[in-house]
Amino acid sequence: MIELREKNVVRANIIQSDITSHLTAEEIQEIDTELSHVPYKSGAAIDALTIVQSKRGWISDESLRAIAHHLEMSAEDLEGVATFYNLIYRQPVGEKVILLCDSVSCWICGADTIKEKISAKLGIDYGETTHDNRYTLIPVPCLGACDRAPVMMVGDDLHRNIDDKIIDSVFGDLNEDNDSNESRLNSGVKNSSVKNSNSNSEEGQS
Ligand code: FES
Structure with missing residues (x-):
């Protein structure tokens, strides 16, 4: 005993x-x-x-x-x-996380269109990471810069009044960088529910 x-x-x-x-x-x-x-x-x-x-x-x-x-x-x-908390990630994310505000001011100022453009450029939807592991796209509530909507953070950088020019300058011009963008478009990794997956073990992640 x-x-x-x-x-x-x-x-x-x-x-x-x-x-x-x-x-x-x-x-x-x-x-x-x-x-x-x-x-x-x-x-x-x-x-x-x-x-x-x-x-x-x-x-x-x-x-x-x-x-x-x-x-x-x-x-x-x-x-x-x-x-x-949105900013605690329960699955691996890319080198930079794109936090795109989808609250009311940004939504009124075209956040949905901005999201479509970013998705088209990078080949990822919300919760997904590019194949080259550079970016993960996540919707977030108000980032506190409503007077300059639409707004997003990419890594530590806050971008206000987002338009095509800013999208191109942040993520590269699709025409100038066609090859790498093409490869991202073709290979966005399905990584839904970045925060809430039940299989979040470090073992088995590659
Ligand atoms: S609603 Fe987007 S920053 Fe406030």
């Missing part, structure tokens, strides 16, 4: 260290800094997700479980937080 209990303790320790090992020392240190500013650990959930995403580009199931374990909350609760 005692032997069985000891075995279970050893197994639990192994599982715990497996989970913890999914976070790097640097990630743990940064998360712990945030923890020192909040009264309870789950209060740092968004910061912890953002920290890990900034290092890895997205939040896999393994990362999510490791963060939840570190914050002493359930993976289900943390998943609820992660899926609530």
Whole structure:
């Protein structure tokens, strides 16, 4: 009986260290800094997700479980937080994420047309990533620049009053860069529901 209990303790320790090992020392240190500013650990959930995403580009199931374990909350609760926020990615994204505002001011000023033009140029729909892994297109609510609608962010850059000229300058002129755009058009990767897939394991991603 005692032997069985000891075995279970050893197994639990192994599982715990497996989970913890999914976070790097640097990630743990940064998360712990945030923890020192909040009264309870789950209060740092968004910061912890953002920290890990900034290092890895997205939040896999393994990362999510490791963060939840570190914050002493359930993976289900943390998943609820992660899926609530548009900017936490639960699937791999491209080098740059295009956040296209689809709220009312931008919609009135032609966000739908802008979306169609970007989709045609890059060969991707919302939630998809170009085959060359450069761009992922995601709709977002108001980016806070309604007076300059339509608006999008590409990586860290905010683009206002988007028109054909801006689309060409950001993504390249289709006529000048025909070959690479053609290849993107033909090979947009179906990557729907960037945020909410159930198979978000790092294992098996290539
Ligand atoms: S509605 Fe698009 S930036 Fe506000």
